Amino acid sequence: MKTIDLRSDTVTKPTPEMLVAMSSAPLGDDVYGDDPTVNELEKVAAEMMGKEDSLFVPTGTMGNLIAVMAHTTPGQEIILEASSHIYLYEVAGIARLAGVQARTINGNRGEMRPEDIENSIRKEDIHFPETSLICIENTHNMAGGRVIPLENMAEIQELAKAKSIPVHLDGARIFNAAAYLETDVKEIASKVDSLMFCLSKGLCSPVGSMLVGSTDFIEKARKLRKLLGGGMRQAGILAACGLVSLKEQTKQLPKDHENAATLVESLYETGFFDVSIDNTHTNIINARLTAPGWTAPKFVGAMKESGVLANARTEEVIRFVTHKDVTLEDIEEAVVRMSQILKA
Numbered sequence: 418m419k420t421i422d423l424r425s426d427t428v429t430k431p432t433p434e435m436l437v438a439m440s441s442a443p444l445g446d447d448v449y450g451d452d453p454t455v456n457e458l459e460k461v462a463a464e465m466m467g468k469e470d471s472l473f474v475p476t477g478t479m480g481n482l483i484a485v486m487a488h489t490t491p492g493q494e495i496i497l498e499a500s501s502h503i504y505l506y507e508v509a510g511i512a513r514l515a516g517v518q519a520r521t522i523n524g525n526r527g528e529m530r531p532e533d534i535e536n537s538i539r540k541e542d543i544h545f546p547e548t549s550l551i552c553i554e555n556t557h558n559m560a561g562g563r564v565i566p567l568e569n570m571a572e573i574q575e576l577a578k579a580k581s582i583p584v585h586l587d588g589a590r591i592f593n594a595a596a597y598l599e600t601d602v603k604e605i606a607s608k609v610d611s612l613m614f615c616l617s618k619g620l621c622s623p624v625g626s627m628l629v630g631s632t633d634f635i636e637k638a639r640k641l642r643k644l645l646g647g648g649m650r651q652a653g654i655l656a657a658c659g660l661v662s663l664k665e666q667t668k669q670l671p672k673d674h675e676n677a678a679t680l681v682e683s684l685y686e687t688g689f690f691d692v693s694i695d696n697t698h699t700n701i702i703n704a705r706l707t708a709p710g711w712t713a714p715k716f717v718g719a720m721k722e723s724g725v726l727a728n729a730r731t732e733e734v735i736r737f738v739t740h741k742d743v744t745l746e747d748i749e750e751a752v753v754r755m756s757q758i759l760k761a
Contacts, residue, residue: 491516
């Protein structure tokens with residue numbers, strides 16, 4: 418029986434082209450700046466985002482942390498959405514390592530209202546920390562891969578400029594957002610001062626993320642990467658995969674979105690899930706389990722025994738993620754297995 422893994426797009430395996438690229442990549446020592454493959458990846462990533470420079474980092478979590486550290490000084494405060502990945506799932510790095518305080522805003526499916534942000538910016542007062550950064554997440558993980566509208570990002574950017582506060586984007590799945598919007602990633606990146614995006618999610622690289630911004634920002638970031646232990650040596654072996662991700666795997670994402678839409682429709686048709694196609698923008702699905710007698714964790718356990726993997730978000734909600742290694746046939750089979758469990 419084939420295992421159908423819908424836990425995350427981080428489970429994707431490298432493509433055959435990536436394995437070939439790894440074996441033939443010209444290498445150097447990246448800490449010295451002389452790994453040609455890493456240098457090429459950083460150049461390509463910066464150009465794709467319309468920014469001056471970029472930095473190859475081991476993980477998206479490290480990329481976001483470096484960005485916060487580069488934009489702030491300890492004792493300051495950053496504004497971010499209450500269910501954002503930086504706030505919930507990055508081990509309090511912004512507090513423990515960056516030394517900044519989080520001021521959270523309850524968004525509408527991940528989208529922050531500019532007026533709420535403005536009301537959260539600290540006024541000059543001896544008792545207050547200084548607001549030093551605004552963070553946006555697009556696509557928004559906890560909101561089910563929802564795409565934050567460009568109009569909202571532009572309004573936040575305008576406010577931030579007026580207040581002289583930089584904006585950082587957790588764009589782990591920015592290419593999914595661009596595919597949904599049918600626009601170039603440059604258009605999304607133009608709304609922020611810095612951004613991080615992942616190569617190791619839907620783009621299938623085994624390791625790595627990119628931090629992108631101005632030349633001065635990346636110069637600071639490079640030293641902070643070293644501080645955090647992220648200075649790698651012959652990293653071109655990994656960067657070679659990243660180049661394939663950017664040149665080839667971005668084309669796969671619309672198919673992942675189509676498969677997610679099919680899964681949503683199939684789950685709805687079982688009668689056991691409360692799920693909406695209108696709330697499914699990209700490749701992440703939040704499905705509320707309505708079957709009597711089942712909790713999401715219990716059902717996820719039963720699914721695992723039948724060879725279908727997913728994650729329980731809450732006692733009621735299950736997260737499914739489509740990706741390159743899950744076919745339309747896999748999705749159809751997964752729904753059959755889930756239906757059999759529930760009907761039994």
